[in-house]
Amino acid sequence: xxxxxxxxxxxxxxxxxxxxxxxxxxxxxxxxxxxxxxxxxxxxxxxxxxxxxxxxxxxxxxxxxxxxxxxxxxxxxxxxxxxxxxxxxxxxxxxxxxxxxxxxxxxxxxxxxxxxxxxxxxxxxxxxxxxxxxxxxxxxxxxxxxxxxxxxxxxxxxxxxxxxxxxxxxxxxxxxxxxxxxxxxxxxxxxxxxxxxxxxxxxxxxxxxxxxxxxxxxxxxxxxxxxxxxxxxxxxxxxxxxxxxxxxxxxxxxxxxxxxxxxxxxxxxxxxxxxxxxxxxxxxxxxxxxxxxxxxxxxxxxxxxxxxxxxxxxxxxxxxxxxxxxxxxxxxxxxxxxxxxxxxxxxxxxxxxxxxxxxxxxxxxxxxxxxxxxxxxxxxxxxxxxxxxxxxxxxxxxxxxxxxxxxxxxxxxxxxxxxxxxxxxxxxxxxxxxxxxxxxxxxxxxxxxxxxxxxxxxxxxxxxxxxxxxxxxxxxxxxxxxxxxxxxxx
Numbered sequence: 001x002x003x004x005x006x007x008x009x010x011x012x013x014x015x016x017x018x019x020x021x022x023x024x025x026x027x028x029x030x031x032x033x034x035x036x037x038x039x040x041x042x043x044x045x046x047x048x049x050x051x052x053x054x055x056x057x058x059x060x061x062x063x064x065x066x067x068x069x070x071x072x073x074x075x076x077x078x079x080x081x082x083x084x085x086x087x088x089x090x091x092x093x094x095x096x097x098x099x100x101x102x103x104x105x106x107x108x109x110x111x112x113x114x115x116x117x118x119x120x121x122x123x124x125x126x127x128x129x130x131x132x133x134x135x136x137x138x139x140x141x142x143x144x145x146x147x148x149x150x151x152x153x154x155x156x157x158x159x160x161x162x163x164x165x166x167x168x169x170x171x172x173x174x175x176x177x178x179x180x181x182x183x184x185x186x187x188x189x190x191x192x193x194x195x196x197x198x199x200x201x202x203x204x205x206x207x208x209x210x211x212x213x214x215x216x217x218x219x220x221x222x223x224x225x226x227x228x229x230x231x232x233x234x235x236x237x238x239x240x241x242x243x244x245x246x247x248x249x250x251x252x253x254x255x256x257x258x259x260x261x262x263x264x265x266x267x268x269x270x271x272x273x274x275x276x277x278x279x280x281x282x283x284x285x286x287x288x289x290x291x292x293x294x295x296x297x298x299x300x301x302x303x304x305x306x307x308x309x310x311x312x313x314x315x316x317x318x319x320x321x322x323x324x325x326x327x328x329x330x331x332x333x334x335x336x337x338x339x340x341x342x343x344x345x346x347x348x349x350x351x352x353x354x355x356x357x358x359x360x361x362x363x364x365x366x367x368x369x370x371x372x373x374x375x376x377x378x379x380x381x382x383x384x385x386x387x388x389x390x391x392x393x394x395x396x397x398x399x400x401x402x403x404x405x406x407x408x409x410x411x412x413x414x415x416x417x418x419x420x421x422x423x424x425x426x427x428x429x430x431x432x433x434x435x436x437x438x439x440x441x442x443x444x445x446x447x448x449x450x451x452x453x454x455x456x457x458x459x460x461x462x463x464x465x466x467x468x469x470x471x472x473x474x475x476x477x478x479x480x481x482x483x484x485x486x487x488x489x490x
Contacts, residue, residue, distance in 0.1 A: 171212075173212075173213065173216055174212070174216050175216045175217075175219040175220045177219045177220070177221065177223070177248070177249065178215065178216055178219040178246065181202050181204075181219070181246045181247065182202050182204065182246070183202075184199045184200070184201055185199060185200045186198065186199045187199060187200065202246060203244055204242075204244065204245070204246050205241055205242045205243045205244060205245075206241075207240060207241030207242050207243075208237070208241075208242035210240065210241070210242075211237055211240050211242050214233065214236065214237055214240075214242075215237060215242060215246075217230075217233065218230065218233055218234060218237060218245070218246075218248075219246060219248065221248060221250045222250065223249050223250065224249065224250070224251075225250055225251070226250060226251050226253065227248060227250035227251060227252050227253065228250075229253055229279050229280075231277070231279070231280065231366070232279070232280030232281075235365060235366060235367075238365070238386050239365075239386065241388060243385075243386060243388065243389050244389070253277075255274075255275060255276075255277060256274075256275070257275045257377070258272070258274065258275065259272045259274070259275065260275070260377060261379075263379040264354065264355065264379070266377065266378050266379040267351040267354060267355070267378055267379060267380075268305050268306070268311060268351070268378075269305070270286070270305055270306060271286065271305075271374055271377045271378070273285045273286055275373070275377060276370045276373045276374065276377070277370055277373060278370065281366075281368065281369065281370070282368065283368075283369070286303050286304075289303045289369055290303050290304045290308070299345045299346065299369070302345045302346040302348065303346055303369070303374065305346075305378075310346065310348050311348075313348050313349070313352070314348070314349060314352045315352065319465060319467055320463050320465050321436050321463050321465050321467065321479050321480075321481040322436070322481070323433070323435070323461060323481060323483065325352050325353070325356065328431065328433060328461075328483055329356065331431065331460045331461075331483060331485070332399065332400070332429075332430075332431055333429045333485075334399070334429055335399070336353075336356075336358050336399045336400050336431070337358060337359065337399050338358070338359045338360070338361075338397070338398055338399055338400075339353060339358060339359070339360045339361075339398055339399060339400035339401065339402060340360070340361050340363070340391070340393070340398045340400070340401050340402070340425065341360055341361065341362045341363065341402045341403075342363050342387070342401065342402065342403040342404075342405070342406070342422070343363060343364060343387070343403065343404060343405040344360075344362035344363060344364055344375070344402075344404075345364070345371065345404070346371060346374050346375065346378075347362050347364075347371075347374065347375035347378055347380045347382070349362075349402055349404075349435075350362045350375070350380045350381070351378060351380060353400075354379075354380065358400070359381075360380070360381070360402075361381045361383050362375055362380060362381065362382050362383065363383050363385050363387075363391075364382055364383070364384070365384065365385075365386060366384075372384050387406075387418060388414075390421060391421050391422075391424075391425050393425045394425075395424050395425065396424075396425070396426070396427040396428065397425055397427065398425050398426055398427060398430060399427060399430050399431070400426075400430060400431050400432075400433065401422050401425065401426050401430070401431075401432050401433070402433045402435060403422070403432075403433070403434055403435065403437070404435040404436055404437070405437075406418060406419075406434075406437060412447055412451075415447075415448070415451065416451060419451055419452075419455070423455055423486065426486050427486070428486055428487065428488040428489070429485065429486065429488070430485070430486050431460070431483055431484070431485055431486075432457065432482075432483070432484045432485075432486065433482075433483050434452075434480065434481060434482045434483075434484070435481055436467070436479045436480075436481055437479065437480045437481070438477055438478070438479055439477075439478040439479065439480055440477070440478075441478070442478070445464065445478060445480060448480065449480075452482070452484065455484075455486070456487050457484035457485060457486055457487065458484065458485040458487065459482065459483075459484060460483045460484065460485055461481070461482055461483035462481075462482045462483075463480070463481045463482070464478065464479070464480050464481075465478075465479055465481075466478055466479070467479050
């Protein structure tokens with residue numbers, strides 16, 4: 001049995017008889033401010049399985065010392081001693097301080113959760129949430145009204161800068177028929193289930209506001225009576241951007257169409273002057289037109305269907321820029337059935353395509369000559385439309401688009417808009433035939449070339465050459481002819 005001996009310093013010494021000498025490191029475990037904590041530091045971890053010898057608990061000496069040293073416990077393991085120290089005054093003060101902190105914190109939290117706000121304004125906010133929400137809603141409504149007013153002012157300024165204004169029908173010089181046409185008419189059965197509209201709105205070009213006086217003059221007529229002979233006035237409005245024109249409730253002048261030939265004889269038979277309208281034109285006959293050296297760049301003697309150069313076009317080449325119709329049709333994949341001719345002159349290209357069973361629509365205006373009536377007299381389809389107007393066709397419908405002129409005022413932006421509209425109506429695999437496009441200089445040619453390359457068309461034919469100006473100036477000008485195939489886009 002191990003023996004416990006008391007030393008003079010109040011410590012105990014424990015001796016154990018063993019076969020090997022065991023040593024422990026000295027360590028003291030001090031009491032923490034909250035509770036006694038014990039720590040055991042061992043120099044040899046293997047000794048954890050071999051606890052040190054313990055004093056004889058039945059010893060009266062040990063019990064008396066235990067009662068005297070209840071403050072804290074300090075074990076010193078290594079030399080077999082165990083120390084007991086009293087609690088210090090500092091540790092007791094720390095305990096009291098921490099206890100006071102815990103109690104005061106709990107009291108403060110209890111007060112914060114149970115007390116009511118003293119400020120009357122805060123009490124009003126907490127106890128009257130509906131009034132508070134109503135006040136916020138009023139403020140939001142005022143802000144939204146200010147935003148809406150600002151947007152309207154900005155839109156008005158933008159319209160004034162761009163010229164996009166609606167026609168003021170309240171002005172005294174506006175014709176009554178124009179007022180009636182521009183009024184919104186409610187549908188008799190309410191909202192239409194298919195279109196979702198509730199009223200019929202008149203369609204008129206936004207630029208008509210700039211020519212309101214001319215438009216009012218155009219809409220001044222006798223209802224259910226004969227229309228004034230003012231087609232030149234209508235064309236003037238179209239050229240000013242007032243397109244489409246408003247409808248009229250009058251009967252158009254009808255000229256007897258005598259001497260019309262059956263199709264296909266009508267394609268090349270001369271047309272009588274009597275079936276054409278000459279009002280508002282300088283010339284009053286086809287002979288007068290044929291004697292003119294220049295009507296348009298592409299219409300020099302184009303009204304002479306028998307003796308001039310018109311009947312040789314597209315079947316006989318005069319320069320490397322002139323492509324033959326049969327050669328172009330051979331390049332088409334899937335065949336050519338319907339096409340669109342932009343600024344088609346007197347309709348000769350449409351006539352050559354009609355001989356090959358291809359239906360063509362020719363876009364033209366009556367600039368200094370009755371082009372539309374001549375095309376119709378030849379048994380072809382004219383379309384009275386300017387190049388500023390969006391083509392009234394659905395997407396991807398034409399197998400071929402032919403253009404000899406793309407004159408849109410010389411503005412690159414307008415030419416770009418026109419080309420995108422041409423691309424829209426041309427089907428995938430269809431052909432775009434650019435026929436003798438006059439380039440004033442190399443810069444215009446480069447601009448057009450870069451524009452065409454943006455569409456990714458396949459170049460089937462591409463020829464740039466110089467030709468003498470047919471307008472009579474005698475100058476050599478640069479011309480571009482090309483046949484391009486539209487790619488498929490997913």
